[in-house]
Amino acid sequence: MKQITLTPKKFSSIALEFDELILDEIYNWDKADFDKYMVPIGNSRFPLNDYFNIEVKGSAQGPEDVKMVIDGDAGRVKYIGCKMSAGEIIVNGDADLQAGAEMTGGSLTINGNAESYAGREMRGGELTIKGNVKEYAGTSYIGEWRGMSGGVINIHGNAGKQLADAMSGGEIYVKGNCDILAGIHMTKGYIQIDGDVTRWPGGQMKNGTIVINGKLGRLLEGFESEGIVADPEVDGRQLTGRYIKYKGDIGVNGKGTLLLNAEKNRSLL
Amino acid sequence: MEYILKNGIVYDPINEVNGEKKDVMFKDGKIVDNVSDSAKVLDVTDKLVMPAGVDVHCHLAGPKLCLGRLYRPEDERRGVKPKTDITRAETGFSIPSCPATGYRYSRMGYGTVVEAAVPPLEAKHTHEEIIAIPNIDIPTLPLFGNNWFVLQFVKEGNIEDLAAFVSAWLKITKGYGVKLVNPCGSEAWGWGMNVHGIDDPAPYWDVTAREVIRGLAEANEMLGLPHSIHVHPNDLGHPGNFPTTLNTIDCMKDIKKNSEYRNQTIHLTHAQFHCYDGTSWRDVTSGVEPVADYINKHDHVTMDMGQVTLDETTTMTADGPMEYDLYELTGLKWANKDIELETASGLVPFIYSGRNPVHSLQWAIGLELALTIKDTWKVALTTDSPNAGPFIRYPRVISWLMSNQRRMEMMDNKEVHSWAARKSSLATLDRDYDFYDIATITRAGPSKIYGFEDRGHLGVGALADIAVYDLEPNNFDPSINAAAVEQAFGNALYTIKDGEVLVKDGEIVKVVSSRHVWSNVQGFEDEEKRVIEQIMPMFNKYYTVKFENYKVHDHYAEPSCEYKINASK
Amino acid sequence: MGYEEPVTDYDKIVENCTCAFCGSNCDDLDCLVKDNHVVAVRHACRLGASKIMEDEDQRLKVPMMRNENGELVEVEWETALDAAAELIANSVRPLFYGWSETSIEAMKPGLELTELVGAVIDNQATICHGPTVQAVQNVGYPLMTLGEVKNRADMVVYTGSNPMNAHPRHLSRYTTFPKGWFRKRGRYDRTLVTWDPKYSDTAKLSDIWIPFEENGDYEFVNAIRAVLKGKKLKKDVIAGIPTEDIYELTEKMKNTQFGALFFGLGLTHTLSKQRNIDIAIQLVQDLNKYTKWVLLPMRGHFNVNGFNIFMSYEMGFPYGVDFCRGYPRYMIGETTTIDLLNRKEADVFLVIAADPGAHFPSGANMHLVDIPVIQIDIHWGPTTELADIVLPGTFIGVETAGTSYRMDSVPLNMKKAIDPPETCREDEWIVTELLNRVKKIKEASK
Ligand code: SF4
């Protein structure tokens, strides 16, 4: 087992890019390797150890034996855990854009908030954000109709606009509230929002499931009610309580499922 | 600068050189028969030497491409390469950015690539992109098959004025030859409709594809253009379309050719998409046999393959209705661009897969065509890039043509669906192309089809456009080494263009501007002037730009490679 | 509007000039020139004419730099160019913004400079039709050239835009009033529809006005699409529109022969941003099952589309392209101007032919106060107040020829009518000079 600890010591308003520092690539780096490493900042590279105190303990046979801790604020560090396939990364603070983007395995935990594009095109592994996420969490790349296809995103706070655009697999759990158009263009997968949702979940969705346990502000006409269901089961997940079940989005001949907590959304009945 | 390319094994079909060990000499950009002692020696002992490649049909520059790039960032990020000291950054897989397009062709040993569809109104855009593409000469084919002036002249049966119009419009657009795409069908798409077969008139015009094809062919021959008409027939991609294809080429058989260099009066493009039998995608089978049989028996037609490469790609064509059909089939994002008075066009991303029965059959049909047409001078290698696959797959297509063993392996290993073997004759065709055949379908034949007397061969006076590949034909059996063939044709040992080494060991070592290749017809000036005056009222009323601003000004076509054509009226 | 005497005192007429104002790029202007000044412009609308004949006081005529007291003072071209090149060469996160009111010819060296130093290059799409481009990338782009509408359209819909004010000749030259090949009676052969919360000047001219509520656009279009698929609407009123009206409109759109939908920033800048366009595009795609429909965004500046086209063919991405790592990256929200400024990432800002001072959110402009700003433009504007170095350009389409792309992507070669002021330099020249000077600095430091 190996632990790499990066403790922030200097702030750069120009973001650091961490796409090269994925465990798959650096699991066998020792302290000297880190001290040599020049991290991309803007159009240049600067010594990583200008920005972090670096501590390396233990050794690893592969990325799965490594735990990397960014012990503090990484609000200007982009691409943390991007494309990672194994191992564990923990951020004891905020993370900047693209945290966990394209990850295929391993786990990334952000104990603060995450900027936009967290978990973009995720294919596997587990991304946990203890705070809030901005827009486009679990989304696809622009223009790409095959979005997040696997893995799990847990958001303990709130999620911003357009969560999980074009999601085609995997699971997203939001404990807090969620802004407009969650699951837009979704084709498969599971989204569960425990808090309230402003408007229009599932716009243009073709398939997959969105569960809303809180109150919904506005529903689209493209959804057709199929009545009330009690304690529904979704692909082996047992939900409890009464839900209004909708199919949609009709505008795209969608067969997606939207389950709305019936008690909290009486006005829709 | 003088060079001597020493001891290569040369394949130069136009000069009937078939695998001879010989030197190729060139000076100041041209092939010569002797050089001085100070000539620089490039030792290519025993390596495969050919004229640089000539591509008869590709979509590489212009509004459709640009729309594709603009709306497919997910494709653009697939081919990203950082800049080097010599090259700029590259992007894109099926629709590479302009610099990437030039580098990639150059790395494959190509020297000339035809842009196969240019809407005249946006020809400036095409030429702007050619300026941004390095290292290859680019002739362009303006679209005429649905042009309103053409429809009118054809309706009146006024071939002389039609010829003058074509001649003028080639000057205005800096175009090389005459392209027809789904004649009358793309005009029908202006109303969301299509035509079927060559005798179904365009709505409101009362003109049929047969009339347009024949009319433009007669005008083409009246002008004595170096290339014949270049036709994408009606009913592309429809099961049961082979009779339309046969009708299209057969309606041409009495048209008299007016060119000494080329043999054909019609070039049938991306034939693969036009050789389907059956009535639906369920019962579709190969329609190659009757088409190949016709081509084997007639000399007025040449074709290119439009080979499916089984990749995710981007379809784009001036056949607007076909693209909408494709959108309905796939549900993938549909773009469309109709051009006033001229044409339609559309784009849809497409994922060809060897697991899909139809795609596998399409894959088989392309190869079946190339293997059943006996005379390789009638065949040109294309993927209708990017429609059936991106041009960077040419080396792979070459490897398939050279190896029956590889084709059988693909069918046996289920790399392609069983429809490939069941619904086409591919599994029964054991022909293997040799290097001479490959040189014919990728350089000699294409340059003959286009009437390029100065390229596609290594005779004295030709442009010193040469490719050398890292294969030793005398010690190598391509029929059992498909992977090595693909690797070699994809990474030229040398690509020489106009006597300059642009690629060495598969890497770009020099970047030069591409030339805009066009036909400048001489001797029709008075007719052109008269016809322009005659159509000007209609132009001014129905176009939304001024005639003065419509044309491609000279500075958009620099550096230019102009062929003066003497029209023999 | 009072009657104005026609101008008769001029030396020459330069015909078929292209208007360098809105995205309609009208190319039929006749400039009346006297003593190397444009004294009148025939055929242009008031916006175009006043832009072309604009007041000379506002003109930037000499290179300037800010002195120790913070005042802009005249300097030699050499001094200004060297200082600008030095700033660019030494920056870590340079951002080159604007380009929508200059020519493709000026963009070329601009991109080369971007690649050389690893900058971000971006244009006004980032604050205007960026969401449109994103939507196009998500679901497609069924469009046409404007002549298709002129010759064929029997229904024209404007939404989120008010062309009568912003693109004054759009209706008269291209879409609604002109007589077309298949629409011989012009306006009488067409139904004009406006969807807009406001009763705009365009709405006033229209046969049908659909005032959906603010931010109701996505829901409204979603309902039409559901109706097209045969759904019976549940609510009586959707997004402020009675359901009967939605049924009726849907029927009309289905039964037209050739429909064209034009949309503006009113659609891209409401709550659901790019998704409004996304769903509008899908509606047009659906309608093509029944009849012919096309759409087009109402682009603002005369070459805003040109930049997107130029960048797409040169580098594969339309705007907001980041070269800091030596290859292009495109990620809205990360490589785009406002985000880089709001996050205080950019450390040098080159602005050409654009006025961020007037159009950026205040947070972004605050950062511009803190970093060096190099301005290339022809007029004094709010951005000049923020600029540290000012390089006076020339007026494309009036003083300098160049290429632009109309909103429907038709390329035009814009002519020149008069000579530029002697002390000014063409944009292309200025950017090329910067490029060459930065190259020298880079080579020297190797
Ligand atoms: S409509 Fe636009 S382009 Fe045309 S004259 Fe007016 S401002 Fe100029």
Ligand SMILES: [Zn+2]
């Ligand atoms: Zn083609």
